[in-house]
């Protein structure tokens with residue numbers, strides 16, 4: 219398991235958000251409370267993305283070492299401010315590399331992405347998912363745009379990095395799906411397609427574009443703290459503010475200041491297989 223957190227609101231300190239509260243994301247790296255599916259600590263690196271004044275200007279800082287060993291968290295990152303932040307601490311799935319390029323958040327265009335979970339047999343599963351997305355694209359009469367070679371664009375040999383290749387294609391306005399205006403639908407389409415091929419997959423996804431956050435819950439925990447001023451989605455609440463809402467399993471969430479939409483992943487009565 220990994221832990222992740224997204225923030226959108228008034229300018230906030232990037233480092234402070236990683237350290238905020240008695241149960242901060244940094245604390246969750248060595249003392250998480252809601253462990254599901256094995257793993258005890260999140261010591262295989264961390265990362266944080268933030269946005270510049272122009273929304274497309276997103277950048278990130280990542281380190282494959284445990285977050286508690288990096289002095290930049292207290293000495294550098296607190297000096298940066300942003301209206302949106304997306305952070306993650308990683309517990310590498312067994313067999314997946316521990317390296318900087320495998321640490322979320324992954325970036326593309328104005329987007330940042332994190333995945334908490336695992337896809338068993340991710341290579342054949344995501345190859346099949348890719349071909350399903352290709353079929354969906356072909357049905358609309360458009361040129362075939364999804365090819366297996368696209369999986370080679372993954373930044374690291376991990377399920378999460380490969381998942382991001384697929385999701386960013388769904389978000390890309392230049393590809394047939396072109397769901398950039400409807401990121402919740404992109405998240406739902408990807409998660410349900412993966413579950414069709416791998417019903418045991420654990421798929422807590424989190425994306426942000428600097429203005430809003432979208433997430434899925436599938437197996438792992440996620441909580442929301444949304445006010446008129448700011449919106450936060452976090453694997454675990456970082457404090458005991460009574461406004462935290464624990465989100466149900468198998469939903470797609472859209473959060474921005476003053477707004478929290480929670481919709482079921484699948485229509486009522488549908489199954490994942």
Ligand code: GLN
Nearest residue numbers: 219220309310311334335
């Ligand atoms: N499978 C992903 C990885 O290894 C995410 C792991 C997790 O959620 N713990 O990076």
